[in-house]
Amino acid sequence: EYCMAVEKNIAFELKNSHIPMYILHDIYLESGDLSAQIDYLVFTRKICFVIVCKNLIENIEINNRGEFVRTTNFEGRKKKEGIYSPITQNQRHLELIKKIIIDSKNNRLIKLAVDNSFEDFYKSVVVLANSKTILNSRYAKKEVKDKVIRADQLVKYINDMYKQSTESKFSDKRLSDWAQSFLNLHKEVDKDYTKKY
Numbered sequence: 001e002y003c004m005a006v007e008k009n010i011a012f013e014l015k016n017s018h019i020p021m022y023i024l025h026d027i028y029l030e031s032g033d034l035s036a037q038i039d040y041l042v043f044t045r046k047i048c049f050v051i052v053c054k055n056l057i058e059n060i061e062i063n064n065r066g067e068f069v070r071t072t073n074f075e076g077r078k079k080k081e082g083i084y085s086p087i088t089q090n091q092r093h094l095e096l097i098k099k100i101i102i103d104s105k106n107n108r109l110i111k112l113a114v115d116n117s118f119e120d121f122y123k124s125v126v127v128l129a130n131s132k133t134i135l136n137s138r139y140a141k142k143e144v145k146d147k148v149i150r151a152d153q154l155v156k157y158i159n160d161m162y163k164q165s166t167e168s169k170f171s172d173k174r175l176s177d178w179a180q181s182f183l184n185l186h187k188e189v190d191k192d193y194t195k196k197y
Contacts, residue, residue, distance in 0.1 A: 022179035
């Protein structure tokens with residue numbers, strides 16, 4: 001239930017941004033043996049933001065090696081434990097998106113162009129959706145720190161990245177087609193929780 005409130009919070013932030021955009025939520029992509037469940041794809045006229053939404057309740061530190069460390073209180077004692085990096089998780093999402101796009105092109109020069117310009121059009125963002133989460137990223141490297149934001153910073157982040165982009169603006173039609181192309185790639189997932197490995 002809390003997770004749904006968190007999702008609504010992010011959707012609210014995006015819908016009230018007054019930025020022309022298309023928002024795809026909970027998109028499942030596959031290519032061969034690779035797959036990804038992506039929380040949000042936000043398409044603006046210049047950039048697609050690939051967003052991982054994290055509802056982390058505890059205090060989170062990102063150290064100088066880019067590791068995420070969670071501090072919990074257990075019976076009056078502080079306990080630190082590493083958690084899987086949402087930046088690494090989202091990097092895998094980006095690699096799958098890139099693979100899908102490159103595989104769809106027939107011309108080697110176009111494939112090379114996509115490969116070289118991919119990072120100009122697709123940006124990874126980790127959004128900490130819980131307003132009570134305390135983030136300590138003072139020792140994190142800039143390239144890591146810049147990819148982790150709180151939900152209330154999302155619209156400003158999108159606006160800032162959009163303004164910094166030197167790419168030409170897409171038309172309404174091209175923006176719509178871009179978002180639709182990913183909606184067309186989305187696969188419904190039938191999860192079998194009884195499967196044994």
